[in-house]
Structures are given as C-alpha cells and as structure tokens.
Amino acid sequence: MKIYIRSTGNISPQHSLDKTSFFLSRVKTTHNYFKSLEPDYDDFVDSKMIRRMSRVVKMGVAAAITCLRQAKMDCPGSILTATAYGCLEDSDAFLRKMIEFDEKMLSPTAFIQSTHNTVGAQIALLLKCHHYNNTIVHSSFSFENALTEASLLLKDSLGPVLVGAVDEITEDRHTILSRFGLYRKTAKNEGNIAGEGAAFFLLDNEPGDSPQAILRDVQTLHKPETPEAIQDAIREILQTNGLQIDQIDLVLTAHRNRKKLDEADDELLKTVFQNNHCYPYKSLCGDYPTATGFALWFAALLLKEQKPPQWMEGYRFPLKNILIHHHNGNDHHSFILISAC
Amino acid sequence: MSQPVFIAGMGIITSIGNNLQTNLQSLEMGQTGIGKMNWLSSIHRDELPVGEVKYSNEALALITGLSPKIPRTALLCGIAAQEALKDAGWNERLTARTGFISANTVGGMDKTEKFFNFFSKDPASGKLADVVFHECGAVTELIADYLNIRHFVSTVSTACSSSANAIFTGARMIREGLLDFALVGGADALTRFTLNGFNTLMILDKDLCKPFDENRRGLNLGEGAAYLLLSSENGLQQLQKSPYARISGWANANDAFHQTASSPGGTGSYLAMKGALETAAILPGDIDYINLHGTGTQNNDIAEGTAIQKVFEGDTYPKMSSTKAYTGHTLGASGAVEAVYSVLAIQHGIIFPNLRLQTPMKEFPFHPDTELRRNQTIRHVLSNSFGFGGNCSSLIFSAA
Numbered sequence: 144m145k146i147y148i149r150s151t152g153n154i155s156p157q158h159s160l161d162k163t164s165f166f167l168s169r170v171k172t173t174h175n176y177f178k179s180l181e182p183d184y185d186d187f188v189d190s191k192m193i194r195r196m197s198r199v200v201k202m203g204v205a206a207a208i209t210c211l212r213q214a215k216m217d218c219p220g221s222i223l224t225a226t227a228y229g230c231l232e233d234s235d236a237f238l239r240k241m242i243e244f245d246e247k248m249l250s251p252t253a254f255i256q257s258t259h260n261t262v263g264a265q266i267a268l269l270l271k272c273h274h275y276n277n278t279i280v281h282s283s284f285s286f287e288n289a290l291t292e293a294s295l296l297l298k299d300s301l302g303p304v305l306v307g308a309v310d311e312i313t314e315d316r317h318t319i320l321s322r323f324g325l326y327r328k329t330a331k332n333e334g335n336i337a338g339e340g341a342a343f344f345l346l347d348n349e350p351g352d353s354p355q356a357i358l359r360d361v362q363t364l365h366k367p368e369t370p371e372a373i374q375d376a377i378r379e380i381l382q383t384n385g386l387q388i389d390q391i392d393l394v395l396t397a398h399r400n401r402k403k404l405d406e407a408d409d410e411l412l413k414t415v416f417q418n419n420h421c422y423p424y425k426s427l428c429g430d431y432p433t434a435t436g437f438a439l440w441f442a443a444l445l446l447k448e449q450k451p452p453q454w455m456e457g458y459r460f461p462l463k464n465i466l467i468h469h470h471n472g473n474d475h476h477s478f479i480l481i482s483a484c
Numbered sequence: 485m486s487q488p489v490f491i492a493g494m495g496i497i498t499s500i501g502n503n504l505q506t507n508l509q510s511l512e513m514g515q516t517g518i519g520k521m522n523w524l525s526s527i528h529r530d531e532l533p534v535g536e537v538k539y540s541n542e543a544l545a546l547i548t549g550l551s552p553k554i555p556r557t558a559l560l561c562g563i564a565a566q567e568a569l570k571d572a573g574w575n576e577r578l579t580a581r582t583g584f585i586s587a588n589t590v591g592g593m594d595k596t597e598k599f600f601n602f603f604s605k606d607p608a609s610g611k612l613a614d615v616v617f618h619e620c621g622a623v624t625e626l627i628a629d630y631l632n633i634r635h636f637v638s639t640v641s642t643a644c645s646s647s648a649n650a651i652f653t654g655a656r657m658i659r660e661g662l663l664d665f666a667l668v669g670g671a672d673a674l675t676r677f678t679l680n681g682f683n684t685l686m687i688l689d690k691d692l693c694k695p696f697d698e699n700r701r702g703l704n705l706g707e708g709a710a711y712l713l714l715s716s717e718n719g720l721q722q723l724q725k726s727p728y729a730r731i732s733g734w735a736n737a738n739d740a741f742h743q744t745a746s747s748p749g750g751t752g753s754y755l756a757m758k759g760a761l762e763t764a765a766i767l768p769g770d771i772d773y774i775n776l777h778g779t780g781t782q783n784n785d786i787a788e789g790t791a792i793q794k795v796f797e798g799d800t801y802p803k804m805s806s807t808k809a810y811t812g813h814t815l816g817a818s819g820a821v822e823a824v825y826s827v828l829a830i831q832h833g834i835i836f837p838n839l840r841l842q843t844p845m846k847e848f849p850f851h852p853d854t855e856l857r858r859n860q861t862i863r864h865v866l867s868n869s870f871g872f873g874g875n876c877s878s879l880i881f882s883a884a
Contacts, residue, residue: 246527254681259641264873267738276738281639282621288638318607365634
C-alpha cells in the first residue's frame with residue numbers, strides 16, 4: 144500500500160500538541176500510570192458541549208480536530224475510530240449507580256455516552272459530517288484493523304479517511320488491571336506503566352500540501368505459536384515491500400520495562416533486529432491496547448522533521464523507514480511499516 | 485480487484501429459535517419470542533417484556549461444549565457461528581483465507597456486572613476471572629479460538645448498527661481479494677446494564693412492541709446471535725456449494741444530529757439506503773422487500789418512514805416489514821439477525837408479516853405487510869440498521 148499521512152493530531156502524556164516542547168523535553172512519571180497532558184478544550188469545542196463529554200471523548204474530539212485543522216479539511220470521506228475499552232468512565236459510572244440504587248432512579252446521561260461509538264459519533268456531530276463512520280473495538284488489533292479498513296475505503300474513492308486510536312485510564316480500570324499485577328509497584332521498581340491517549344490521522348491517496356509520511360503496510364499476527372513465527376512475519380513484511388532489514392532505520396519496540404513482559408521483544412533484539420536502532424515507545428505513552436496510535440504519530444513526526452528530539456541521543460538521521468511492533472502479552476502481534484515521503 | 489460476494493452459510497439463535505430451521509418456522513407461524521423475563525435477573529422482571537433466548541447459560545454451553553462460565557454473549561455467538569460454518573460445509577482444512585468479523589455492544593458485561601456487585605463496595609474484592617472478558621473484542625477472540633479462525637479477526641461496535649457494519653467490513657475484504665471466506669455477524673445477550681440503560685431513556689414498551697403502528701409505545705429488548713459465511717467465487721468452489729444469495733450493496737452514513745435520537749427527516753437513514761442502492765447499481769423500483777429497522781419507538785419509525793418515502797417517492801413502494809415484533813431489538817446482533825431473515829425471504833420466496841400492526845402510521849402512503857406472503861419472486865432485499873451515535877447502515881441482498 145502507498146497511503147499518505149496528510150496530517151496528525153495527538154493528545155498523549157507527552158507534549159504532543161506542541162512540537163517545539165516535544166523536541167525539547169520528555170515528560171516522565173513517578174506513578175505507575177501516565178495520564179495525558181490535556182489541552183484547554185475551549186480551543187476545540189463549544190464549552191456547552193464540552194461539559195457533557197467524558198475525558199475520552201474530549202481527548203478524541205480534540206485530537207481529531209487538530210488533525211483536520213492541519214489539513215484544512217471540514218468533513219473527511221470516512222471516520223474510523225479504534226478503541227479497546229470504549230467509554231469506560233461513563234459505563235463504569237452507570238454500572239455503579241445501577242448497583243448502588245438497585246436499578247432505580249437512574250439518569251440516562253452516562254448510559255447514552257457509554258456506547259463504544261461515542262467518540263466517532265461526537266466527531267461526526269461536531270463536523271456535521273454525514274459520511275461513513277465506523278468503530279473498531281478489537282483489543283490490541285483495534286487500531287491496526289482500522290488502518291486496514293481505511294486502506295480499503297481509500298480504494299472506494301470516498302475521499303480522505305480520518306482514523307484514530309483512543310483509550311483512557313480510569314480509576315476503576317487502573318485498580319482492576321493493577322490487581323492482575325500488570326504495573327510496577329513503585330517508581331524505583333522496573334516495570335510497566337499504564338497509559339492512555341488519542342491519536343488521529345488523515346489518510347489519503349493524494350499527498351496534499353505537506354504530507355507527513357507514507358504508510359506502507361499493516362499486518363497482524365494472532366497468537367503466534369513460536370518466536371520464529373514472529374520473525375517470519377517480519378521478514379515477510381520486508382519482502383513484500385522490497386526492503387532488507389538494514390533498510391529499517393528505526394524500530395519502535397513494544398518493550399514495557401519488565402523482563403517477564405519483554406521476552407518476545409528481547410528475543411527480536413537478539414535475532415531479526417540485532418543490527419537495528421530501536422526505541423521503546425511505551426516509555427513515552429505508557430502501555431495500553433491502542434498505543435500504536437501514539438507510535439505511528441511519533442514515527443510520522445520523526446520522518447517529517449528528520450531530526451531527533453533532544454532527549455533521544457545516539458540515533459542516526461535522516462530516516463527513511465520505520466517499523467512499529469506492538470504486542471499484548473504475546474497474544475496479538477502487529478507491525479506497521481511507515482516511510483518518509 | 486472486485487469480486488462478487490456470496491452467502492454460503494447461515495446460523496442463528498434468537499428468542500424464536502435456536503437454529504435456522506426453528507427461526508424460519510416461527511416466522512412462518514407468526515410466533516413471537518417476546519415475553520416474561522426468565523433468565524435475566526432484574527427488578528424490572530414483571531414489568532418489561534423481553535425477547536429472551538429460552539435457555540440457561542448451562543444449557544447453551546451444552547450445545548457447543550464451551551464453558552458455561554464465559555459471557556452469555558460468547559455462548560450465543562459460538563452457537564450461531566458454528567451453525568453458519570456447518571451449514572456452508574466449511575472446515576479448518578480448507579486452504580482458503582478465512583476471517584471472523586463479529587459485532588457486539590457490551591462484551592462480557594454480564595460478568596462485569598457480577599464483578600462490580602463486589603468491587604463497587606470493596607476495590608480488593610470481586611473475582612478477576614469475571615472481568616477478563618469485559619472487552620467486546622474478548623468475546624470475539626473466545627469464539628475465534630473455538631472455531632480455530634486466525635487469519636483475520638476483528639470486532640465492530642456501533643451500537644444497534646454494529647453487525648450490519650461487521651457484515652460489510654467482511655464483504656469489502658472479500659470483494660478486494662483480502663479474504664476468501666468471512667464469517668460475519670454479531671451477538672448480544674440481555675444484560676441489566678442495557679435493560680436499565682434503555683429504560684432510563686423511556687423508550688421501552690411495557691407491553692409487546694408494535695413497530696410502525698400509529699399507537700406504538702416503544703421497543704422491547706431481545707438477545708441473540710446470527711452469522712453468515714460470506715464467500716468469494718473461489719471459496720464457493722472449495723465448498724462445492726451453491727450460494728443462498730449475494731450481498732450486492734451496502735452503505736454507512738451518519739445522521740450527525742443527536743447522540744441517541746434520529747433526525748426528523750431521517751437524513752442518515754436516507755443516505756444509507758441511497759448509498760446501498762448506488763453500490764448495488766440498482767434502482768429503488770428493483771427492491772422487492774424492505775426488512776425495516778422498525779424498532780417501535782416514536783422516533784425511529786417516523787424517521788425511517790420519512791427516509792423511505794424520500795427514497796421511493798414516485799416508485800411503487802416495496803413490500804416491507806419489521807421482524808422486531810418477533811425477536812425484540814437484539815441490538816448488536818440485530819443487523820445480522822435481520823440479514824439472515826432477508827436471505828431466508830429470498831431463498832423461500834416469503835415475506836414475513838409485521839406482527840401486531842393494527843393502525844398504520846397516518847404520515848405515510850405505505851404500511852408494512854401484516855400477512856405472511858408465499859410464492860413471491862424476491863430479487864433484492866433492503867435491510868436497515870440504525871443506531872445511537874447516528875450510525876446508519878443499509879445492506880442489499882440479491883438472488884445469486
């Protein structure tokens with residue numbers, strides 16, 4: 144595939160709405176969660192509408208609007224939203240009230256905003272955009288499957304596709320996932336950090352005025368049986384796109400800073416990626432199923448700017464090709480290949 | 485690359501039957517599945533009728549051999565998905581690329597409710613095993629693993645139009661040559677969460693619903709699952725099976741009017757129907773039957789009817805009916821349940837009656853059929869699914 148990333152919009156734990164700050168400094172956390180740096184939403188949406196929106200909806204809408212403003216686009220040909228958890232804040236709120244009040248005297252507000260398609264719906268509503276609108280909710284494959292769908296929609300010539308990845312940390316989600324032992328106990332421990340964010344992209348067959356990068360391939364691998372199967376998938380992607388492994392200038396890896404969780408990643412560093420420059424993107428956005436949204440934004444930015452942020456030392460520039468790897472406990476592996484224009 | 489997309493197999497479980505055969509029988513006999521709540525535990529038990537599948541989780545689990553501890557939505561999903569594959573004669577040994585694209589709206593919410601009963605009082609309590617299937621995608625994965633489908637697995641969730649969107653995601657992948665087979669559809673079990681949610685919106689009828697009736701008072705919720713095995717031409721050769729029908733048209737549009745209500749003019753519905761006719765390259769007059777979204781709420785039926793009037797004005801109005809008076813509104817499953825009914829209509833030349841319609845809506849020059857019609861020549865069926873968030877989708881099924 145050869146799809147142009149015309150513009151991007153990203154709300155994340157980093158200064159992703161402000162390029163200058165992002166290149167200057169890297170945000171770190173002492174907690175075991177990494178929350179987004181949220182903008183003043185009045186710059187994006189009418190304040191009356193904001194009050195009714197939950198955090199995940201606000202982040203999604205603001206990221207989408209940032210992306211569309213950059214490309215000067217009012218109403219894209221299609222809108223695709225990827226989210227593993229959907230609107231947790233509202234669904235948990237409704238669930239808690241339902242239990243607390245024994246199914247009596249409930250207000251519909253939280254329920255109305257709890258459906259998984261709320262982010263995509265609110266974007267359409269704000270833009271008054273009647274075009275194709277879909278929401279993909281398949282765990283760590285949500286964003287990858289949305290990109291695949293976007294590539295098919297572009298073949299239908301419906302116009303540019305706005306596609307985004309959105310997930311939020313809520314108190315309940317964090318408490319529950321912590322009980323599974325997913326996150327580090329203290330800042331000193333090695334270990335994983337929960338993350339969140341909203342990253343949107345305008346994809347098109349045409350480059351537009353100032354394209355960011357070119358999306359070349361997206362592949363998913365469902366429950367590979369052996370480490371070799373993962374390596375084979377990487378070799379296949381390279382072969383399909385006529386590339387040698389040494390032509391991948393940077394690999395964004397799914398490392399989560401904990402040996403036990405990083406076995407698959409370390410195996411790849413010892414084998415296929417042994418001579419490649421690698422960077423663990425989850426150290427910037429935390430761990431969540433649709434974190435590849437952040438990784439794709441990061442990759443597109445590096446390819447457009449062709450310089451490293453000040454906090455990223457020892458990397459060779461300029462960059463031509465970046466490969467993003469994602470996995471969720473070895474169940475879902477995915478690969479996104481992106482190149483400079 | 486642009487290939488025709490065929491329907492090679494179907495499977496379904498709803499309140500009117502646990503397979504294709506019994507669903508067809510109930511449709512022909514005009515037998516509704518909506519009645520008193522039996523398995524769902526809710527304080528609204530005596531007040532709100534529902535279209536419940538007439539089996540406990542344990543009994544559902546026995547049909548497939550899946551564990552009774554997984555979400556009810558997954559149990560329903562497994563039964564209907566397996567039937568569709570068997571019906572088509574699909575097996576794992578086929579060399580073709582098979583994908584599974586499934587829809588649901590609340591994943592394993594039934595188990596999460598159980599967990600929150602404890603967790604909401606003490607964050608250290610509640611069995612973690614009850615939340616591992618919370619995500620919509622987790623339900624799909626359970627069944628993908630059960631069926632051993634690995635090539636492409638995805639989940640769609642756009643409220644009440646979810647499974648219509650899953651169906652044409654698969655159809656598009658076959659048309660573009662990315663898959664040879666796509667098992668597509670959706671599943672949703674009744675949960676206290678959705679029942680109470682819809683109840684707060686005050687759109688649930690305390691009696692049996694009457695879609696497209698002047699005196700309609702709201703919808704009844706239902707549960708179920710339905711799947712279609714879509715196939716390319718190459719896939720059909722491998723199955724050695726003649727298809728039931730083709731899926732010839734599809735479109736998705738957004739009403740962009742309100743989070744839950746349809747616009748009075750039915751903009752999204754109109755654009756979806758018109759778009760589906762365009763992709764099928766047929767005229768409104770070519771449609772022989774419309775399976776309406778027809779929920780029975782004031783808002784949906786007036787918006788959908790207005791949009792139909794706009795699309796078909798100047799043509800003869802096709803025969804039409806809502807089958808939600810049989811099954812209730814099965815939410816994320818409804819688009820697939822009604823896709824199966826649309827294909828059955830083509831296959832058997834039958835138009836199913838719109839049950840309980842007494843006084844047609846005064847706004848429209850047309851009204852749904854109230855009698856079963858046999859020996860009909862049905863070439864093209866239009867099936868509508870509209871949901872919260874303005875998500876509107878229409879599908880067109882055509883004789884193969």
